Amino acid sequence: MEYDLNINGEQRRVDVDGDTPLLWVIRDVLGMYGTKYGCGIAQCGACTVHIDGEAARSCQTLVESVGSSAIMTIEAIHTTTNGRKIQKAWQDLDVVQCGYCQSGQIMSAAALLSETPIPTDADIDNAMSGNICRCGTYVRIREAIRHAATLDGNAKQGG
Amino acid sequence: MYMKGTSSKSSPVDTRLSRRSFLFAGAAAGGGLLISINASMFRADRAAAADAQVTTFAPGAFIRIDKAGNVTAIIPQVEIGQGVYTSMPMLLAEELEVEPNQIRVEQAPPDDKLYANPKLGFQATGGSTSIAAFYEPFRHAGAVARTMLVAAAAETWGVDASGCRAENGTVIHDASSQRLTYGDLSAKAATLQMPDKVALKDPKDFKVIGRSLKRRDSVDKTTGRAQYSIDFMLPDLKVAVPQASPIIGGKLVGMDEKAALAVSGVRRVVRFDDTVAVIADHTGAARKGLAALNPQWEGGALTYSTANLVSDLDKAAAGEAVVATNEGDVKNAASVAATTLEARYESPLLAHGTMEPMVCSVRITADGCDVWVGTQVIARVQSAVAEATGLPVEKVRVHNFLMGGAFGRRLETDYAVQAAMIAKQVDFPVKVIWTREEDFQHDVFRPYYVDKLSAGLDENGMPTAFSHRVAGSSVMARWTPAWFVNGLDPDAVDGAAGPYKFDNPLIEYSRSEPPAGLTTGWWRGVGVTHNSFPVESFIDEMAVSTGKDPVEFRRVLLAQSPRAKAVLDLAAEKAGWGTPMPAGKGRGVSVIVLFGTHVAQVAEVSVDPQGDVRLERVICAVDCGLVVNPDGAKAQIEGGIIFGASAALYNAIEIESGRIVQTNFDTYRVMRIDEAPKIEVFFVESDQPPTGTGELGTAAIAAAIANAVFAATSKRLRRLPVGLDVTAK
Numbered sequence: 001m002e003y004d005l006n007i008n009g010e011q012r013r014v015d016v017d018g019d020t021p022l023l024w025v026i027r028d029v030l031g032m033y034g035t036k037y038g039c040g041i042a043q044c045g046a047c048t049v050h051i052d053g054e055a056a057r058s059c060q061t062l063v064e065s066v067g068s069s070a071i072m073t074i075e076a077i078h079t080t081t082n083g084r085k086i087q088k089a090w091q092d093l094d095v096v097q098c099g100y101c102q103s104g105q106i107m108s109a110a111a112l113l114s115e116t117p118i119p120t121d122a123d124i125d126n127a128m129s130g131n132i133c134r135c136g137t138y139v140r141i142r143e144a145i146r147h148a149a150t151l152d153g154n155a156k157q158g159g
Numbered sequence: 160m161y162m163k164g165t166s167s168k169s170s171p172v173d174t175r176l177s178r179r180s181f182l183f184a185g186a187a188a189g190g191g192l193l194i195s196i197n198a199s200m201f202r203a204d205r206a207a208a209a210d211a212q213v214t215t216f217a218p219g220a221f222i223r224i225d226k227a228g229n230v231t232a233i234i235p236q237v238e239i240g241q242g243v244y245t246s247m248p249m250l251l252a253e254e255l256e257v258e259p260n261q262i263r264v265e266q267a268p269p270d271d272k273l274y275a276n277p278k279l280g281f282q283a284t285g286g287s288t289s290i291a292a293f294y295e296p297f298r299h300a301g302a303v304a305r306t307m308l309v310a311a312a313a314e315t316w317g318v319d320a321s322g323c324r325a326e327n328g329t330v331i332h333d334a335s336s337q338r339l340t341y342g343d344l345s346a347k348a349a350t351l352q353m354p355d356k357v358a359l360k361d362p363k364d365f366k367v368i369g370r371s372l373k374r375r376d377s378v379d380k381t382t383g384r385a386q387y388s389i390d391f392m393l394p395d396l397k398v399a400v401p402q403a404s405p406i407i408g409g410k411l412v413g414m415d416e417k418a419a420l421a422v423s424g425v426r427r428v429v430r431f432d433d434t435v436a437v438i439a440d441h442t443g444a445a446r447k448g449l450a451a452l453n454p455q456w457e458g459g460a461l462t463y464s465t466a467n468l469v470s471d472l473d474k475a476a477a478g479e480a481v482v483a484t485n486e487g488d489v490k491n492a493a494s495v496a497a498t499t500l501e502a503r504y505e506s507p508l509l510a511h512g513t514m515e516p517m518v519c520s521v522r523i524t525a526d527g528c529d530v531w532v533g534t535q536v537i538a539r540v541q542s543a544v545a546e547a548t549g550l551p552v553e554k555v556r557v558h559n560f561l562m563g564g565a566f567g568r569r570l571e572t573d574y575a576v577q578a579a580m581i582a583k584q585v586d587f588p589v590k591v592i593w594t595r596e597e598d599f600q601h602d603v604f605r606p607y608y609v610d611k612l613s614a615g616l617d618e619n620g621m622p623t624a625f626s627h628r629v630a631g632s633s634v635m636a637r638w639t640p641a642w643f644v645n646g647l648d649p650d651a652v653d654g655a656a657g658p659y660k661f662d663n664p665l666i667e668y669s670r671s672e673p674p675a676g677l678t679t680g681w682w683r684g685v686g687v688t689h690n691s692f693p694v695e696s697f698i699d700e701m702a703v704s705t706g707k708d709p710v711e712f713r714r715v716l717l718a719q720s721p722r723a724k725a726v727l728d729l730a731a732e733k734a735g736w737g738t739p740m741p742a743g744k745g746r747g748v749s750v751i752v753l754f755g756t757h758v759a760q761v762a763e764v765s766v767d768p769q770g771d772v773r774l775e776r777v778i779c780a781v782d783c784g785l786v787v788n789p790d791g792a793k794a795q796i797e798g799g800i801i802f803g804a805s806a807a808l809y810n811a812i813e814i815e816s817g818r819i820v821q822t823n824f825d826t827y828r829v830m831r832i833d834e835a836p837k838i839e840v841f842f843v844e845s846d847q848p849p850t851g852t853g854e855l856g857t858a859a860i861a862a863a864i865a866n867a868v869f870a871a872t873s874k875r876l877r878r879l880p881v882g883l884d885v886t887a888k
Contacts, residue, residue, distance in 0.1 A: 016443065017423050024443030028398065033390035034383020036563070037442070038514050039595045043824040046514060074383035090381045094373055094790060097798055098240030099380030100514040100563025106381060125833035132824060134514050134564045135240050136801025138835035140794070 018064030045131030081153030089148035228342025254301030287851020409459030492624035496615025504693035515563020522588035527554030567681030605682030620705030653686030684858035695862030747866025799856025
């Protein structure tokens, strides 16, 4: 079955079963590997993308359910002001360790800032508790989100 | 892309040096390190290189400097998030006199001689060894290269080398104001003989070591560009999703192959005695195909459950034991003691739960075999795959990737061997991706331990006899049989007396192995992670049995151990030890020595009326000698504490009727951000050679939490995870 996806501002046609999780379409069919597999049951958040600006777990989003919604992945998050702020804050505080969960963390954090420009600790806990980090970078994630909220979104992000 | 500085499109970390440069690097083979390089061989290779117009200066196995002045560090250790690609180049940079960020990083190829970890004797990243093991060899390599570059400049200018100095990739002769870059000098330096001896800097002159340096993989890891083994792709590559018997030791007896092949995108079903794999165009199709395949299993340890494991351990603990330490006369000392204490502790099987599951890609052709994998043991993977495929070792090329967590899991080669076996069945490259369920059910678990401790206390409440019998399976007997001597697993009893020098200590080990198919292995913090829980909890029991303060009691016991006492004092001071805590809250302390690093932690917990424990704050004081990259070390300790706290509070792998009960993050609860404590890390200033920081946070936390729960509730926890014992009434 063919589906036309609106992903990172581009139209992409894919030919897969309708019940294929969006995660595997993004990774294996479209060849964008920044979005990660962690659990397959929406428990860990490694696969987080934005669908119409909201954080969504792509491992539990069937491709047939997406329709014409705008999908954004880690590869394009720097095109948003909040994405740039979060990436810059992550780099400023050296949040990452193994880095595997961080695409998902950044997508969740960017969605949080869009909703709540100056989040409280409770807002952070709430928005980020669906994203597991086994390296235990939570202390820095918390700090980085608070830091990101203070940044100028037009600042150039490294890389 | 930071790895080779070429394109922004990520490529795997290349484990292959160019053939030519590898000849140079290979000159150090046999002796292991630079110090014993064979000069004549080095010149022969140099001549060959000159023929090929290669002018790379490669003094030894760890450094290459090309004509353009590019400095490349060949890193024997792998990057699992602990930051070695950032910290190890700092060691080179310090002596080479270049900015660490100017150094490019290249993963060393598999080579158990040339790239052996000096602390272990073979090529492996584990045991918190990377910085400790390479602190000297990497600085030495930098100093040798710098000395030769200075000599090359002096020769060029016809001046005395003593009048030249190196600075920021340049050699300068101040008297004549002449300067040449390392690139300018590389060809000439390559013709010079390596110095026999070089002087290393006094630590007080360090400019790079000891200053926090940002991670070099931070940009790639925040933009989705970092490439892990799961991201590897080739045009004709297919994806295999395997399932091994979910019953320990079970066999495959049936499946609906037709249904699997009917799924669009599914190409093949590959079966073995105890494993099946569905191969498809993409992971989604392979997973759907595996569900349709609905494999059936029979046999195995169907009557085996956690209760059997524990009763086997109790039997072992009550039976014969191998003596690890026996000084004085523990029996007599205990019999004359004013009081005696006894306790039995239990620590569960633990999974690693790396965020990236086990993944390995393999392609077998007439030309040999390529393996794309993330592993802590590159050379072991090479030989294991050679054995599995029947290929000679040199025909197996291992390409290592960044890893989505390792924690000891990737010290195993099972997933690479399995991928090779699957690849053998097909004529295209195959990427084998474990599901999370597979990853939990076929983990190589941290052993279950039962610990029996006893102590005799004198009339002042101080211990005059201490005995600790550890019962558990042996990781070393399987993983490094050479280290398992006379039935004693040194890891199982590592830290079994804590950091203390007891009078009349008796430390024993009783081995008991689970059934075949349930494998136990390394887990972050290894022996000390397990032993610190019973030992540091039992120390607390001793202290409170005579009404002593747990910190004061330890200070007396550590009177002869200044480094341990210093971290204890520092942690207690920073925690405000002794200041009152509100009802329902408590502080607990633990002290450990792990791989030479001295650590004290104070945990603060709150326990609600339902018995739920919340870890609120952790203070960690560390003496790891000289701290090479302070912010990186701090990150390791913060993360280590959370990893250990997650296990202490929530984690246990249980077995029911031969099956692993916990199969995903819904049943194996791990710590999340809303549960994460505040963490404060303090380093003791030191100019001693560095020791590890990767595992200490994990190893010390369980006892600190359990002791804090006791302080809050007067309930002594003798079984992990904390959640089980606190809520079980």
